[in-house]
Amino acid sequence: MDLDEAILRLLEANEITDQAVLQQLLENEGQAPSQSTLSRHLKRLSVQKVNGRYQRVERAPAPPLRATVMEAPPNMLVLKTAPGYAQIVGVMVDRAVGMEGVAGTIAGDDTVFIAVKHPSRLGEVREQLEQSLRLLP
Template sequence: MNLDETILRLITEQEISDQAVLQELLEARGQAPSQSTLSRRLKKLGVQKVAGRYQRVEAPPPVAPVRPWLRIIEAPPNLLVLKTAPGYAQVFALALDREPDVPGLAGTVAGDDTIFVAVTDPSRLREVREVVEELMSRGT
């Protein structure tokens, strides 16, 4: 069972009122996301604290925004290269730099259609990539 399925099952089966408790329950099931990763997953799944406990909140389907394409190229050990439509790199890089709680993000350098994303620790490359993918899905 993947992390998202486990989160949804836990909040359905138990009244969980604290994110730390949820994190402990996930660790007991062999899944140990960082606090920032867990927060991002909850947001993506539409899970919010309602009446003192975490629940999935059904929202109307979002209108798909028109946005430029973005391709992610990993350049190990600690670099992502993002290719986008001309003129969008600086806007996207600024949004990434301003995103709170991006573990391991050292910074970005943007041109017209290319962004270099430096990661402080190569073991965090995957987490930074997940944030980039989330920003893409939000239409930033």
Template structure:
């Protein structure tokens, strides 16, 4: 059985506040995972801790009204609505492109560190993720 639907079902059915609880519930269903494996799966599924409970965060609202600016030689700056930068950073980290070194997200701004010779390529990738700009 694919674990992703089970993980999402458990998160919807129970107020899970920590990964240890989720690991125990998965073990009760016959699936033994390490914490690091679970953490990677949660990240890939777009699951975050919101108001003390793990939940899947929809990314669609995050992708609206994002301004992308270059800060050569190796930085992209994304501006979004207040409160959406961290979700946007997670989305970008979930589908990195070669040359993308890392992200740093605040409240309404995401900085993407890029290898200097890959700035245009990473910017194009980010714009595709944001809806084909």
């Protein structure tokens, strides 16, 4: 039996309140994971301590990325997104294929400033950006 199966079986059969207890039960069955290995397996299996005991929890689906883009003439776009997403969106814009009109980005926590190389292409780049954002899950 592999470690993951043993962990899930033991959690189902016992009310385990401490990782050390789980580790001892696994050792009794011939498994000897280190504490760090056990923690990694628990995380991968979506096992968390809930109401004082370890149990498997359902992962909530990631919320869809919501973003708005507005023009700031003559050559800037301002993208507003949820807190914590601006930097990854900025990197995605910087690396996007087909968005040659972008000079670069500066990202904070929930805002990305996008410099457009030519003011005459501001609307075009905005449309490309909005289309790219619609393709994200």
